[in-house]
Amino acid sequence: MTIKTNPVYVSTKDTAEHILSKYDNFLFDCDGVIWLDNKLIPKVDKFLQLLRAHNKKFIFVSNNSSKSRQVYLEKFAELGIHNISKNEIYPTCYSAALELTKLQIPLGSKIWVLGDEGIERELTEMGYIPIGGTDSRLDSEWQENHPLLTVDPEVKAVVVGSTKKFNYMKIATTLQYLLYKNKSIPFIGTNIDRSYPGPEGIILPAGGSVVNYMAYTADREFINTGKPSSDFLDIILQDQGFKREKSLMVGDTMYTDIKFGNDGQLGDGQGSLLVLSGGTKFTDLAKLLDNRSLEDESLVPSFYAESLTSLVELLE
Numbered sequence: 001m002t003i004k005t006n007p008v009y010v011s012t013k014d015t016a017e018h019i020l021s022k023y024d025n026f027l028f029d030c031d032g033v034i035w036l037d038n039k040l041i042p043k044v045d046k047f048l049q050l051l052r053a054h055n056k057k058f059i060f061v062s063n064n065s066s067k068s069r070q071v072y073l074e075k076f077a078e079l080g081i082h083n084i085s086k087n088e089i090y091p092t093c094y095s096a097a098l099e100l101t102k103l104q105i106p107l108g109s110k111i112w113v114l115g116d117e118g119i120e121r122e123l124t125e126m127g128y129i130p131i132g133g134t135d136s137r138l139d140s141e142w143q144e145n146h147p148l149l150t151v152d153p154e155v156k157a158v159v160v161g162s163t164k165k166f167n168y169m170k171i172a173t174t175l176q177y178l179l180y181k182n183k184s185i186p187f188i189g190t191n192i193d194r195s196y197p198g199p200e201g202i203i204l205p206a207g208g209s210v211v212n213y214m215a216y217t218a219d220r221e222f223i224n225t226g227k228p229s230s231d232f233l234d235i236i237l238q239d240q241g242f243k244r245e246k247s248l249m250v251g252d253t254m255y256t257d258i259k260f261g262n263d264g265q266l267g268d269g270q271g272s273l274l275v276l277s278g279g280t281k282f283t284d285l286a287k288l289l290d291n292r293s294l295e296d297e298s299l300v301p302s303f304y305a306e307s308l309t310s311l312v313e314l315l316e
């Protein structure tokens with residue numbers, strides 16, 4: 001593990017121009033970078049226009065599994081960001097579907113889902129049959145003779161992701177699949193995020209809290225298909241034809257986004273930019289830099305900036 005120098009604070013026109021000239025490809029995290037809940041972070045649309053004007057490529061990589069790529073497209077359009085295509089958006093409901101194919105789970109198999117519609121849609125689009133998920137029978141109070149407590153033997157894997165409708169019925173039914181056949185059914189977790197920045201500065205529980213709840217309950221490990229998974233990064237770079245050394249990951253969370261860029265050797269080891277517009281504040285970064293151990297090195301960004309707003313203002 002190499003010791004990183006302290007991150008460069010992007011606070012001058014020169015440093016912002018350096019970022020623009022050094023990288024050809026920008027990988028953007030969404031929550032806390034592009035938007036906070038349903039509010040676009042100011043001037044993000046301008047920043048993206050500026051990248052286009054400089055012939056830069058950009059894509060979006062979100063650990064949020066609740067929306068499918070199609071629904072993300074609609075969200076981008078509602079927020080005034082146009083000319084994005086579905087294959088430039090990588091939410092973890094999609095990476096979970098890709099993981100099922102990598103595990104060679106035959107198309108047409110049933111997959112038990114604890115999570116929202118995004119996972120159901122991406123699994124269906126890939127050719128799987130999601131069950132559980134948003135089935136309204138799971139919204140009921142606890143019932144010990146609930147029909148979904150009986151395991152369907154045709155289920156070949158379990159996918160767990162974020163949901164705001166987490167309840168005992170869903171935990172209990174999912175547990176049956178995680179324990180089934182001596183815990184041998186693959187267990188995919190969409191992400192490890194503990195929390196994420198909601199509107200008006202409120203911090204909310206994220207998908208990792210649901211995934212880890214189930215991992216603890218079942219006493220099982222899971223396959224994380226979200227950032228910082230190197231498999232996920234490799235798929236994206238290959239899909240997009242992006243050169244690793246010319247790519248920059250921009251995110252607001254050090255243990256997912258920044259580690260993703262650093263472990264993936266983006267920008268020749270200088271390919272991560274932390275923005276402070278989401279869940280990480282300057283004090284968190286300062287604390288990491290002051291007390292870092294060797295294993296924290298992969299969390300240290302190459303650059304940090306206030307937000308994409310501040311970047312575009314420096315470049316204007």
Ligand SMILES: O=C(O)[C@H](O)[C@H](O)COP(=O)(O)O
Nearest residue numbers: 030031062063193196206207
């Ligand atoms: O589980 C979630 O909801 C996500 O962890 C959270 O929204 C983070 O998404 P990202 O910042 O990767 O877009």
Ligand SMILES: [Mg+2]
Nearest residue numbers: 029031032252
């Ligand atoms: Mg984020």
